[in-house]
Amino acid sequence: MIEIKGITKTYDSIVAVSDLSLTVEPGRIFGFLGPNGAGKTTAIRMLMNIIIPDQGSILFDGKMQRPPSNKIGYLPEERGLYQKISVFETLQYFAHLRDVAHANDLIKSYLHRFDLGSRLQSKVSELSKGNQQKLQFINTILHDPQFIILDEPFSGLDPVNQLLLKEILEEKKQAGKIIIFSSHQMDQVEKLCDDVALINRGQLVTAGKLSSILKSEGVQRLQVTPEKESDLKHSCFSEFQTEQKNGSILIEMGQHSKQDIIALLNKSMDLKSVRVAEQGLEEIFIHLVKGSQS
Amino acid sequence: MNAWKIAWFEYRRRIRSKWFIIGTFGMPILILVISLGTGYLAGSGAGIETKHFGLIDETSQFGKQLVDVLDQRFAGKESAPFDIAVATGSFQSLQAQYDALVEEKTLDGYFVIPADFVTNASIRNYSRSSATIRSTDIIEAELKELLIKEKALKLDLSDEVLNQIFFDVNVAHFEIGSSEERETEELIADYIAPFIFMFLLFLGIFTGGQLLLRAVLEERSSRVIEVLLSTVSYNELMGGKILGLGLLGLTQSGIYLIVAFFAGSYYDLSILTPAIGLLYFTYFILGYLLYAGIYIGVGALFDSEQEAQQAIQIITFIAIIPMVLWTLVIENPNSTLVNVLSYIPLVTPFFMMIKIALGETSIFQILTTIILMMISVYGSIRLAAKVFRTGILLYGKRITLPEIYRWIKA
Numbered sequence: 001m002i003e004i005k006g007i008t009k010t011y012d013s014i015v016a017v018s019d020l021s022l023t024v025e026p027g028r029i030f031g032f033l034g035p036n037g038a039g040k041t042t043a044i045r046m047l048m049n050i051i052i053p054d055q056g057s058i059l060f061d062g063k064m065q066r067p068p069s070n071k072i073g074y075l076p077e078e079r080g081l082y083q084k085i086s087v088f089e090t091l092q093y094f095a096h097l098r099d100v101a102h103a104n105d106l107i108k109s110y111l112h113r114f115d116l117g118s119r120l121q122s123k124v125s126e127l128s129k130g131n132q133q134k135l136q137f138i139n140t141i142l143h144d145p146q147f148i149i150l151d152e153p154f155s156g157l158d159p160v161n162q163l164l165l166k167e168i169l170e171e172k173k174q175a176g177k178i179i180i181f182s183s184h185q186m187d188q189v190e191k192l193c194d195d196v197a198l199i200n201r202g203q204l205v206t207a208g209k210l211s212s213i214l215k216s217e218g219v220q221r222l223q224v225t226p227e228k229e230s231d232l233k234h235s236c237f238s239e240f241q242t243e244q245k246n247g248s249i250l251i252e253m254g255q256h257s258k259q260d261i262i263a264l265l266n267k268s269m270d271l272k273s274v275r276v277a278e279q280g281l282e283e284i285f286i287h288l289v290k291g292s293q294s
Numbered sequence: 295m296n297a298w299k300i301a302w303f304e305y306r307r308r309i310r311s312k313w314f315i316i317g318t319f320g321m322p323i324l325i326l327v328i329s330l331g332t333g334y335l336a337g338s339g340a341g342i343e344t345k346h347f348g349l350i351d352e353t354s355q356f357g358k359q360l361v362d363v364l365d366q367r368f369a370g371k372e373s374a375p376f377d378i379a380v381a382t383g384s385f386q387s388l389q390a391q392y393d394a395l396v397e398e399k400t401l402d403g404y405f406v407i408p409a410d411f412v413t414n415a416s417i418r419n420y421s422r423s424s425a426t427i428r429s430t431d432i433i434e435a436e437l438k439e440l441l442i443k444e445k446a447l448k449l450d451l452s453d454e455v456l457n458q459i460f461f462d463v464n465v466a467h468f469e470i471g472s473s474e475e476r477e478t479e480e481l482i483a484d485y486i487a488p489f490i491f492m493f494l495l496f497l498g499i500f501t502g503g504q505l506l507l508r509a510v511l512e513e514r515s516s517r518v519i520e521v522l523l524s525t526v527s528y529n530e531l532m533g534g535k536i537l538g539l540g541l542l543g544l545t546q547s548g549i550y551l552i553v554a555f556f557a558g559s560y561y562d563l564s565i566l567t568p569a570i571g572l573l574y575f576t577y578f579i580l581g582y583l584l585y586a587g588i589y590i591g592v593g594a595l596f597d598s599e600q601e602a603q604q605a606i607q608i609i610t611f612i613a614i615i616p617m618v619l620w621t622l623v624i625e626n627p628n629s630t631l632v633n634v635l636s637y638i639p640l641v642t643p644f645f646m647m648i649k650i651a652l653g654e655t656s657i658f659q660i661l662t663t664i665i666l667m668m669i670s671v672y673g674s675i676r677l678a679a680k681v682f683r684t685g686i687l688l689y690g691k692r693i694t695l696p697e698i699y700r701w702i703k704a
Binding site: 045050096 | 296300307512513520521522524526687
């Protein structure tokens with residue numbers, strides 16, 4: 001378990017992260033969300049002990065001491081590889097630093113799995129951005145760390161490789177590893193995470209189980225499509241918070257029940273269809289970020 | 295342990311690179327080719343244009359004599375630096391004609407030996423530019439000798455007496471306690487060897503320093519540093535780099551010293567003794583570590599190599615002092631200035647190396663400079679560690695001197 005307790009980091013007058021507290025549990029995937037410049041990378045660097053927080057503490061399995069390097073896998077945001085040495089040497093060097101046993105076989109099997117088997121001797125600079133990201137990811141998990149910390153792991157990957165990465169993260173989750181990753185791609189987070197935390201301008205906006213956040217933060221709306229398009233502007237909608245969308249109208253349910261709203265509308269017009277529309281994480285994200293800024 | 299792994303990685307990937315091989319073997323070959331090549335060119339007279347001078351001789355005597363002695367002087371050479379066409383007559387009558395010849399560039403200039411030359415010992419030179427100045431020295435020397443001979447003849451001295459008056463002095467060189475006359479090669483080696491040791495030291499220390507700077511900048515700009523720091527500690531990383539590139543420098547120096555040893559023994563010269571070799575490595579290690587601290591510190595502060603190189607230029611400028619002053623040190627190894635400079639840590643290894651190679655130092659001086667260097671290295675590495683720890687992860691931020699001061703104080 002990773003417990004982050006009230007960490008704060010200030011650069012000159014800019015507060016990068018302010019009083020952030022989170023708990024990341026084993027066997028679950030934790031998504032760390034926020035718009036660009038929200039403080040995700042700073043928080044992750046503090047987690048990695050690369051930056052020392054001004055205040056607060058971080059506990060790994062209840063201990064203040066950071067676990068040894070072979071227990072942590074860290075993927076930094078963008079790049080993070082030597083450009084002029086070969087793919088194999090890169091992985092060999094880091095495996096050596098982390099005392100990985102039988103490293104060569106392991107390296108070959110991972111490269112094979114990521115379809116990089118034929119690029120063993122290629123220089124890193126000769127790889128595409130996506131392939132470099134794959135190499136970087138292999139480097140992060142090669143030593144089978146207990147703590148896996150990934151900063152924007154999906155950037156630059158095509159859908160096939162995104163799927164492969166998810167597959168591996170699922171395996172690691174099953175094995176009881178502690179996984180935390182940052183992202184601003186909500187669809188990835190929604191499909192993969194068990195828990196999420198959203199930060200904006202260095203401050204925690206919300207955190208918890210993904211399912212409960214979707215339920216509690218997501219506004220329930222009815223998507224109503226009238227028979228006649230002219231009814232979209234009917235005066236009976238003025239009672240509600242509404243939004244027009246492709247020939248239908250979205251009504252925020254608020255205090256009203258679904259039945260009440262339908263009964264009210266049926267008095268004024270014929271309805272073609274009615275369905276409950278749940279907000280996705282992306283909409284919640286935008287809504288919360290805007291809310292926290294105003 | 296991790297520091298050794300990092301050191302080995304840095305060492306291995308660089309020693310195999312073609313630039314290390316080209317640099318290590320290419321540099322001495324290049325220096326050799328340039329020094330031998332320029333020597334050959336200077337001796338061959340290539341690149342020197344023969345100048346054409348006119349000479350108006352009002353004495354009707356010295357002009358012809360001068361041309362004769364100059365012919366003798368230049369006889370063995372492929373091309374003479376200048377030739378002279380003599381005309382007898384008065385300056386007044388010939389001036390306009392000669393001025394015109396210089397104007398139209400048929401002549402580079404002309405000389406006038408006035409009628410009263412024997413009494414006044416003075417001639418005149420007319421030209422467009424300074425191109426004649428070097429030639430004037432030769433003409434002056436030859437005319438002086440001609441004039442002395444002329445005056446001696448007037449005194450009616452015999453040939454025997456004349457031969458006694460005109461002679462060349464020969465200096466024979468001996469080493470103390472040896473009755474064998476030293477050859478010119480030996481003398482040149484004595485003069486050049488200290489410079490070569492200093493130059494190799496300079497090359498080794500700054501090659502290592504530059505590589506260190508580049509290694510830090512590479513990891514910083516590629517963010518490899520973050521992955522590394524998630525794996526090893528700051529001190530292991532910095533120590534490993536310094537160690538690895540230092541070993542590379544030692545390898546390079548080792549190769550050079552072996553070459554120097556064999557080159558020396560080929561010419562039967564003992565320029566490299568075990569003591570010199572040992573002190574060379576001692577000053578190399580101390581000098582390298584001192585500069586390593588500086589280079590690592592600077593590397594941790596800048597985002598681009600260009601900015602870092604500009605900052606490092608100031609330091610390199612100081613280190614160039616021995617390269618400029620080496621002749622002074624060789625000729626006056628125990629002057630106050632040289633002794634003072636020997637105790638400035640940034641240049642101590644270079645000055646001391648010259649003095650050691652010359653045999654012009656004392657055990658006291660060697661020990662005190664080594665202690666001074668050790669203290670400086672300690673300070674340099676400690677400061678570098680503080681700057682490295684704080685600065686290495688601050689990207690895209692211009693760091694001010696007060697900030698660095700704060701880190702160091704922290």
